[in-house]
Amino acid sequence: MNIKENIEAIRADFPILKREMSGLPLVYLDSCATALKPQCVIDEVVRYYTYLGANAQRGDYEMAAQVDYALDAARKTSAEFINAKKTEEIVFTSGTTEGLNLLALMITNQFLKQGDAILTCETEHASSVLPWQQAGLAKDIPVNFIEVDQEGRITPENVEKAFVQYPNTKVVVFAQVSNVLGFNAPIKEIAKIAHDHGAYLVVDGAQAVAHHAIDVQDMDCDFFCFSSHKLCGPSGIGVMYGKFELLDQLRPIFFGGESNARFARSCDSLVLKKTPTKFESGTLPIEGALGMATAMRYLMNIGLNNIHEYEWELKQYFLKRAQEELQDKIKIYNPNAQGGIVTFNVYDKGQLIFPQDMASYLSNKGIAVRSGQHCAKLMGEFLGVPGTVRASIYFYNTIEDIDRLVDAIKDATVEKCLDIFF
Numbered sequence: 001m002n003i004k005e006n007i008e009a010i011r012a013d014f015p016i017l018k019r020e021m022s023g024l025p026l027v028y029l030d031s032c033a034t035a036l037k038p039q040c041v042i043d044e045v046v047r048y049y050t051y052l053g054a055n056a057q058r059g060d061y062e063m064a065a066q067v068d069y070a071l072d073a074a075r076k077t078s079a080e081f082i083n084a085k086k087t088e089e090i091v092f093t094s095g096t097t098e099g100l101n102l103l104a105l106m107i108t109n110q111f112l113k114q115g116d117a118i119l120t121c122e123t124e125h126a127s128s129v130l131p132w133q134q135a136g137l138a139k140d141i142p143v144n145f146i147e148v149d150q151e152g153r154i155t156p157e158n159v160e161k162a163f164v165q166y167p168n169t170k171v172v173v174f175a176q177v178s179n180v181l182g183f184n185a186p187i188k189e190i191a192k193i194a195h196d197h198g199a200y201l202v203v204d205g206a207q208a209v210a211h212h213a214i215d216v217q218d219m220d221c222d223f224f225c226f227s228s229h230k231l232c233g234p235s236g237i238g239v240m241y242g243k244f245e246l247l248d249q250l251r252p253i254f255f256g257g258e259s260n261a262r263f264a265r266s267c268d269s270l271v272l273k274k275t276p277t278k279f280e281s282g283t284l285p286i287e288g289a290l291g292m293a294t295a296m297r298y299l300m301n302i303g304l305n306n307i308h309e310y311e312w313e314l315k316q317y318f319l320k321r322a323q324e325e326l327q328d329k330i331k332i333y334n335p336n337a338q339g340g341i342v343t344f345n346v347y348d349k350g351q352l353i354f355p356q357d358m359a360s361y362l363s364n365k366g367i368a369v370r371s372g373q374h375c376a377k378l379m380g381e382f383l384g385v386p387g388t389v390r391a392s393i394y395f396y397n398t399i400e401d402i403d404r405l406v407d408a409i410k411d412a413t414v415e416k417c418l419d420i421f422f
């Protein structure tokens, strides 16, 4: 679909874009935090509650069978969305963070031994660092950090170097797309390096899935986690993908009514259900799974490559205006990251406008952006600033949204930003 030609129709799909913020038409530039929801996703969630209603994978009546059918279809759509080889490679979780925590616990406890090590990256989101640090405590398994290049990119050369420095690395874990700088990591090359050294590759796909066509088979990653809410679906649901032979070897962390096929009084009587159901121990957020699948179909219909190109075009427009009109006012940290993430700070006569103050000022102008450390606390050390402002552009944004952002930045002063609070 040509997004530019259909932008009005696309925007009409998102009822929230009709609302105002601070008395002005909303400019939503915080889609990396969570994406807005199209009417079809909202309708699907409502359809579950108004028409389907039953629990999944338990009932023997027609309405329950309809829910089972819908949930199976949602799993199939999820597999298609990331080109998984088998539907059984899709485990529903509550989101990226839960998937990454489950993997850290299961892999550390079941696949690793004392002396092994984990490799991540200094610019990572907390959910690719903390779960492994905590899971590794009991076995004394350290988390080491890949250095990034000057711009903040993960390079295959640096991953290769890290394997020389930390030869006991057994797991490499990082985000395909950084939520702060937006660079798209060369996963396929890194998967090869990891596998050549006998390590697993776990990918945090939170920021990638909504902006890139994902092909887990081509990338050859071992695990890939993501959240529905970043791709226009409901919150509280996501996917933990794993290669079937690996998922099948792993024993779940949680147990309950849905994960067991049989149990008796003795501990060793437990017979688990097959992969992936053995990981889904209780009632799933069914409406979330159905809504997520609807969101995936919606994005696939627009075309992930079209989405990526459109965001990059709008970002280039922002960069052009910034270069022409904001030269002394703005420092942009990721001009070369192709996509919709623009991370910057604003200056007033050489003085930094504190990013949170800038975000509040923009809010007063009807513009929603994120500010601070973006859950990637080590990134601040890398950039050498206490925080940044992040505008994340998505396919429902327009040139006019970018104009409003540039005009607001142009007009910002330290005084005006502080005036909001007094």
Ligand code: PLP
Pocket: 032, 033, 095, 096, 097, 098, 125, 127, 175, 177, 178, 179, 204, 206, 207, 227, 375
């Ligand atoms: N990883 C990255 C790169 C993210 O950007 C986020 C969310 O912003 C997460 C993980 C966590 O996602 P969730 O809060 O949906 O679990």
